[in-house]
Amino acid sequence: MAKPDYLQFFIDPNRCIGCQACVQACSECDTHRGESMIHLEYIDRPESVQTVPVVCMHCEQPTCAEVCPADAIKRTGDGVVQSARKPRCIACGNCVVACPFGVPELYEDRKIMMKCDMCYDRTSVGKKPMCATVCPSQALFFGTREQIEQLRPLSTPVNTFRFGNQTITTQVHVMVPRSLVSRTPHIDVVAAMDERPLSRAVSLKVVSMSDAPEQRQAADGDPFAEVEV
Amino acid sequence: MAEIPVDPLGIIERFGPHLSSMTGVRLSTSVEPERLVKTHCCFCGQQCGIQLKVRDNQVIGFEPWEDFPFNRGMLCPKGVKRYLQGSHPDRLTTALQRDPSSPHGFSAMPYADAIGRVASEIARIQQAYGAGAVGVLGGASLTTEKTYLLGKFARVCLKTPFIDYNGRLCMVSAGAANKKAFGIDRTTNPWSDMVGTEVIWVAGSNVAECSPITTNYIWQAREQGAKIIVQDPRITPVARTCDLYLPVKPGRDAALFAGVLQIMIERDWLDHAFIAEHTVGFEQVAEYCREWTLPRTADVTGVPQRALLQAAEWWGTAKTSFLFHARGIEHHSNGVQNSLGTINLVLASGRIGKPKCGYGTIVGQANGQGGREHGQKCDQLPGWRDISNPEHRRYIAGVWGIDEQELPGPGVDAYELFRKIDRGEIKALLSICFNPKVSLPDNAFVTRCLEKLEFYTAIDFFLNDTAWHADVVLPGSLHEEDEGTVTQVEGRIIKINKAVACPGDAREDWRIIQDIASALGRPRGFTFEHPREIFDELRVASKGGVADYSGVTYEKVTQQLGVFWPCYSEDPRTGAPIDDHAGTPRLFEPGSYNPVAKGAGPFYFPDGRARFNVAEHRLPIDDANEEFPIYLTTGRVVSQFLSGTQTRRIGPLVRQYAEPRIEMHPRLAAKLGIADGEWATAETRRGSMTLRAQVVTTIRPDTIFIPYHWAGRKSANQLTVAAQDPISKIPQYKVCGCRVRRATAPPEYAAVLEPQQ
Helix, strand or coil, X not given: CCCCCCCEEEECHHHCCCCCHHHXXXXXXXXXXXXXXXXXXXXXXXXXXXXXXXXXXXXXXXXXXXXXXCCCCXXXXXXXXXXXXXXXCCCCCHHHHHCCCCCCEEEHHHCEEECCCCCHHHHCCCCCCHHHHHCCCCCEEEECHHHHHHHCCCEEEEEEEEECCEEXXXXXXXXXXXXXXXXXXXXXXXXXXXXXXXXXXCCECCCCCCCCHHHCCCCCCCCCCCCCC | CCCCCCCHHHHHHHHCCCCECCCHHHCCCCCCCCEEEEEECCCECCCCEEEEEEECCEEXXXXXXXXXXXXXXXXXXXXXXXXXXXXXXXXXXXXXXXXXXXXXXXXXXXXXXXXXXXXXXXXXXXXXXXXXXXXXXXXXCCCHHHHHHHHHHHHHHCCCCCEEEHHHHCCHHHHHHHHHHHCCCCCCCCXXXXXXXXXXXXXXXXXXXXXXXXXXXXXXXXXXXXXXXXXXXXXXHHHHCCCEEECCCCCCHHHHXXXXXXXXXXXXXXXXXXXXXXXXXXXXXXXXXXCCCHHXXXXXXXXXXXXXXXXXXXXXXXXXXXXXXXXXXXXXXXXXXXXXXXXXXXXXXXXXXXXXXXXXXXXXXXXXXXXXXXXXXXXXXXXXXXXXXXXXXXXXXXXXXXXXXXXXXXXXXXXXXXXXXXXXXXXXXXXXXXXXXXXCCCHHHHHHHHHHCCXXXXXXXXXXXHHHHCCEEEECCCHHHCXXXXXXXXXXXXXXXXXXXXXXXXXXXXXXXXXXXXXXXXXXXXXXXXXXXXXXXXXXXXXXXXXXXXXXXXXHHHHHCCEECCCCCECCCCCCECCCXXXXXXXXXXXXXXXXXXXXXXXXXXXXXXXXXXXXXXXXXCCCCCCCCEEEEEECCCCCCCCCCCHHHXXXXXXXXXXXXXXXXXHHHHHHCCCCCCEEEEECCCCEEEEEEEEXXXXXXXXXXXXXXXXXXXXXXXXXXXXXXXXXXXXXXXXXXXXXXXCCCCCCXXXXXXXXX
């Protein structure tokens, strides 16, 4: 069995609410033996509640596999980059350092790297991955391209990422607001690294109030700016 | 004798909370479940569908249930790990008696002896002090069958008026407001109506953490063009990317609604035809709003004028909308007024009773809806009937086979019940599904009351913090060990199915209640053999009431994947029997018929019209002042639930957020000299507590937030004020004056207790 081609994985970090249902559910996949193979990160908790689920992007040319000295990381015919194979993995951490997306984690106590395998035990028999099934905000979505296009008219899936001169193409797509995609068909990861997270990304957009022009103010980033301590 | 029998550490050592984990068959990849049981989550009011994997009378895992229409497989972390409450080392499998000679404070006793002891103590106390010397506390996580039986048990068997439930801390402000405005207390539209609306207003609801599945509905509405307005003192995950954030100062919600309605009136963003044809009372409301000028509203609420204008314009000019609120505006001594303020906005817009035009209150507990309809509230009889209404009393007395004169009158709210214990008027207490020592405000007072009881018995599956005071503890059933119905957030009645049998001497809660009735020598009316029989009596009892379940059957619920009440067994127009009424997903539709209005209009009043109510702003009791200058607000985190009796025992959930922290803004932290992660002491007029600080920019700088799921010295309700709304009697959990300082040393508990304890 293999994962059907028409079913794809989409991540929309804008939808993520940081609840960890994905991480908790990952440990419930039958073959994961109680371990979660994904993680969830706050971008900058002091400044924002923005979180992002870190599932494997399943690169077409996986850097983790390329740098593995023990050849422990395999890519299946249907494009799923598997977790390290136990007898081979020497827990050197090369993949952890090399992954451009920060996906693999080393389990020091067991001397092995484990990472998301797109719930291969589920996806290869036509089920959805556990994380994307339970995700209550559907920041993780598993389905067809047609479904995602119909459900998410404001954004578009992108699966090419530029790291300086290197371009990486992945099986997993990230949903990017359409307004941004028209400018860049790929995500410039190096440039994004310098960006601060939108600290308090709530907007106090001002509409033109013709009869109250004195109340027009530039939208500020801090809704609490006027609160006295 | 209701003092704690031994040192708390002795009780904790034996009874926990200890942590469960995935071990044994729950980890094995080779063990296949014998069957999958379709049921629902045991926690919040969303009631997500889930399939439990069962093998050898043990729940060994779960599988998403993608066919259930509300959540389609989605779950929050609590739902994912809910199965780990079963087969737990802390599970009570025998009855317990208070035993100061045991190092752990309690010793096991035979179940029959325990029932005998409970009955003889109740009989003794009632003989000595009267029937009303016994109080009963129920809960809204029980199935509707159990809540119905408990209400009947208190009134018919114990003959006491003093029963109330923990929904008093949850849904009563919304319920009272709905009753005043609509004559019926239920969310008006199914959640699916949210998608496709132009505006969604979220008033005081941390949706992402307290009702996570609702997030997907909101996000999906946004994808299709809805603007999202969020009103909250904290930038919660749904506020983060909303279109308009209203950073309201705690306790000023009614002022905000009045100010926004005033703008709508000034700009004539009103549905005059709807107001004229379908409502009464608009003039008085408009008169009240006149004083809420834009500058004054901004000054009182702390919300900038431009944001108020924007909210009024979006709300006032939309064609479709959904507004919902939760405890953020309801947990106030002004909670009913706050809720009425939102309803006034809805009625002024005319956007109700139609597709894509909805209003709803987000239910907190599993059966927050059904649990408030069938008679465990102090003033209520089944079918949402009124215990003071002679006609309602006669009908229910008839169903129960008693004389109307025998039926007690209204009792008192749960907090007042404790005041009665304090005054020595109530001497004995029976509680189930309620942990007031953690969940009621100013809980040092609650503890003193528990110590005054002559006799206290608790029914529970774990030894909750309040049950430490019990003379006898009866081992009840977990959610997956019984069957019945609950009514979820949309008003959809759903079926809870039994997955495993109770372990040891534990048994279904309804059996325990009936066993007590039998031991008291009053078994009549308490001889049900199955939850279905209780439900069938409830159907009759609810018939003709506003919450009419008479046409609901277990089969219909299973077949339709839920039935929205009212669901009739007789056509309310003609009285002709019908057996195929599918229920009422959307209330107040044009031309709809209800038994109160009898065709006069869609709302549940004799004239068929909805009521505008003047929704007055009143300052919080114990508001911030010079001495206590900071607002304290409390709430939930996503990985814990209520008083933590279940979730503080589930390892993976505890590890997600182990202990409460004091959330504060960096500007406040800088002023107080507190750094992120340092110990800080928060103090109110009731007491003080020391927790680690979490310094974040996502909260108003004049406000701190503490989650309330922990017990003892980690309980936020050591600080909260026992002020209550005059109508709903809901406590004012969401605001009181407080002061904070850097702690000189870690709290004593830090060295001896595990995080969840």
